[in-house]
Amino acid sequence: MAIREILEFPDPRLREVGEPVTVFDDSLRQLVEDMAETMYDAPGVGLAAPQIGVSKRIFVIDIAGEDEPSDLMVFINPEILSLDGTQQWEEGCLSFPGATETVKRAEHVRVRAQDAHGKAFELEADGLLAVAIQHENDHLNGVLMIDKLNPIKKRLFSRKVNQARA
Numbered sequence: 698m699a700i701r702e703i704l705e706f707p708d709p710r711l712r713e714v715g716e717p718v719t720v721f722d723d724s725l726r727q728l729v730e731d732m733a734e735t736m737y738d739a740p741g742v743g744l745a746a747p748q749i750g751v752s753k754r755i756f757v758i759d760i761a762g763e764d765e766p767s768d769l770m771v772f773i774n775p776e777i778l779s780l781d782g783t784q785q786w787e788e789g790c791l792s793f794p795g796a797t798e799t800v801k802r803a804e805h806v807r808v809r810a811q812d813a814h815g816k817a818f819e820l821e822a823d824g825l826l827a828v829a830i831q832h833e834n835d836h837l838n839g840v841l842m843i844d845k846l847n848p849i850k851k852r853l854f855s856r857k858v859n860q861a862r863a
């Protein structure tokens with residue numbers, strides 16, 4: 698296992714569209730383990746492969762609280778099946794360290810994906826898990842949380858990002 702370097706905005710690799718995973722082998726599972734370790738080390742509740750410079754359709758999420766056992770969820774080749782309702786959540790992103798902003802997302806999401814062995818599953822989520830799935834899925838398409846903000850919030854968020862960096 699290894700902790701990988703997390704790319705930060707505006708690294709152009711964050712804008713790449715991830716390729717589907719076609720081979721479910723040990724090296725894929727090693728990559729998923731590295732992603733989980735990198736996410737826990739950061740720490741964060743989600744990490745997508747493009748954030749470590751791997752242009753593939755993979756993300757990991759763990760929304761368990763500090764006093765709860767870890768609950769790693771692995772999504773490979775995810776497909777959003779439906780989105781309903783709206784919610785706003787104060788989001789952060791490991792590629793924008795130290796800054797958060799309120800983002801509007803769907804309240805409820807249904808997603809289909811594969812696990813690290815290629816087994817397909819479907820999942821319904823709401824609340825924070827729904828937010829995390831939408832946020833991480835965006836990364837696979839080169840879309841970042843800053844793209845979801847209106848011009849005023851975008852300026853505020855950019856300022857927070859720059860302050861955190863200074």
Ligand code: NI
Pocket residue numbers: 789790791792832833836
């Ligand atoms: Ni992110």
